[in-house]
Every structure is written in structure tokens, then in C-alpha cells.
Amino acid sequence: MTGLSPWLAWAVGLAGLAVWLALRPPGLSRLRPSQSPVWVRLVPWLNPRPDALPWRRRLTIAVVVGLGLSLVASNLGPWALAAGLSAGAVTAVALGRLEPGGAKRRRSDLLAQTPAALDAMAACLEAGLPLRRVVEVVAQLSPQPLASRLALVVNGVGVGLADADAWLGLADDPVLGGLARDLARSVGWGTAIKTVLTDQAAELRRAGQIACRVRARSVGVRTVLPLGLCHLPSFILLGVVPILGSGLISVISP
Secondary structure (H helix, E strand, O other): OHHHHHHHHHHHHHHHHHHHHHOOOOHHHHHOOOOOOHHHHOOHHHOOOOOOOOHHHHHHHHHHHHHHHHHHOHHHOHHHHHHHHHHHHHHHHHHHHOOOOOHHHHHHHHHHHHHHHHHHHHHHHHOOOOHHHHHHHHHHHOOOOHHHHHHHHHHHHHOOOOHHHHHHOOOOOOOOHHHHHHHHHHHHHOOOHHHHHHHHHHHHHHHHHHHHHHHHHHHHHHOHHHHHHHHHHHHHHHHHHHHHHHHHHHHHOO
């Protein structure tokens, strides 16, 4: 029992770290996108996908995995610690590189929804409405997932963030990142916001058309295997079975 006390201390420490990481950050930080630590962003192959799980959640899962493996392999002595640390590190990196379920569908929906919303925002600005009110109105009228993205900006402004800082909350979004950065610069420098909206709407329309063409071209590639499997039984029955049958008859015949 005495020999297991260091491993129990290691397990308790990791469990406490996992609980602390799982706690929701307080204050205005909840309205900002979850960013990886600086040391992670400095190493290119450690950089997670923009739409990956938040780094706190990835690290929590990695700690749990490392803790479980360390406890299972506790009879290996110091090697249990090395195995737990290695498994935790691999888990954290892998979760950052994996594409979450439904992410591709959400990107496709955003590409389809955003150009019309930007045109509506440009028209509202031309009518004299301030940008804050425009974003609030368009967020209320937009479908998901665009409504939730714009709601982040509305909520940020509502709790006291500057418009530029509120838009920078979407800077890492795979679809709206360019729009958010350009709008943040335009709001900060006082340049024409309507021009940014119309240019971004045209750019996103082009990106959506390119994505549609890519999906259309990939249909033929994706259907090769299913069609081949459909023809496989007939090929076996009409091509392979007669040859095997004739060979078998010739062998057993006197």
C-alpha cells in the first residue's frame, strides 16, 4: 500500500486539475473565443483547428485519459507515469486536429446564409442605422448557425466591449473570420463599413460557388465504390462461378 501512495497522489492531482479546467471561466472571458495557450500556438503542428473543441475541454479529456491509463498500469511503476503523460499529450493533440461532427455542414450553411445577411446589413447601414443596431436586427432574423455567431457580437457589445473587440471574438471562425477582422479594422479606423460588407458578401458567394463545384466533382469519386459493390455479385455469378464450375466438372469427370 505504501508503494502506491505516490501514484494515488498523482491521480488526485490530475483529477483536481481536470475539475479545475472543466469549470467555466468567469466574467467577460465567457464571451470571448476559447484560445489555446501561447506555447501551443508557437508550435505549428500543435495548433488546433479553428473549429476544434476549446482547449480547456481538450486538456480536461487528455488529463482524464492520462489518469485512467496511469491507474490501470500502476503496477509498472515509473513507466505508468510516462504512459499516462504520453497518452494525455497524444489525446490533446489529436482532439485539436479532429474535425468535430457537423462542422462541415455548419460551414456550408454559413457560406449559404452569410452573403444575404451582409447585403441586408449594408442596406440597413445605408438607411442610417448604427452598426450595433444593424447586427442585433440581422441576428434576430437570421437562421442558425449564423444567428448564434452574430449573437456573440451582440452580447459582447451589450456587456460593454467595444465594437472592434466584439467582432474580434469571431476572428478565428473558419467562415466569418475574414469578415470579423475587416469589420474590426473598419470600426477602429472609421473607414467605410458598407464597402467591407459588400466586398465580403461577394467573396463569400464566390467561396460558396467553389465549394459547390468541388462537392459536385467529388460525387463521381464517392460513387465508384458503391457502384462497384453493386456489380460485384453479378460479376461473381456470371464470370467466376461458370469458370470454377467448368474446372470442377473437368476434374471430377472420369
